[in-house]
Amino acid sequence: MNLRWKILTWIYGVLVILAFISNFNRLNFFHAVYFPFSLFEIIGLFGYSYKKTIFKNTFWKIFFFIDVVKQIVFFAILLLKFPIWNILHVISVENICYIITFLITYFLILYAILFPLFQYSFRNYEGSDF
Numbered sequence: 001m002n003l004r005w006k007i008l009t010w011i012y013g014v015l016v017i018l019a020f021i022s023n024f025n026r027l028n029f030f031h032a033v034y035f036p037f038s039l040f041e042i043i044g045l046f047g048y049s050y051k052k053t054i055f056k057n058t059f060w061k062i063f064f065f066i067d068v069v070k071q072i073v074f075f076a077i078l079l080l081k082f083p084i085w086n087i088l089h090v091i092s093v094e095n096i097c098y099i100i101t102f103l104i105t106y107f108l109i110l111y112a113i114l115f116p117l118f119q120y121s122f123r124n125y126e127g128s129d130f
Helices: 002-022 029-049 057-081 083-089 093-122
Strands: none
Touching: 002 029, 002 093, 029 057, 029 093, 057 093
16 A cells, blocks of 8 residues: 555656746746645655654644645636636536546545645654554
8 A cells, every 4th residue: 555655656746846847937926836835745745655754743734734725725726727617608518527527637636645644644653554
């Protein structure tokens, strides 16, 4: 089971770095806030998957709640900017499947990030076997 979280940690880390590099020329306030949060998410995923204590539990508890708020705000921004909602005026099976696929994918990725951060924040792993 730990191997899945280790693989996720490295894939997510590579994706965040590639996203940062590809957007380097057009950095804005959103990127300036989002990238540091993503780095701490990677650090938390690393600590969870490799059973390492990085920072104190208090830090991770606070970070977890701030990260949840950040994810909600990001999702709201995504809903406003993403053209998926422009197709709602045409109701078709294809459009509904497209929206459902988008939402399922987004929330699976969100779960894959927030679940280990929650576990890492609210469980004491020192000397435990996860």
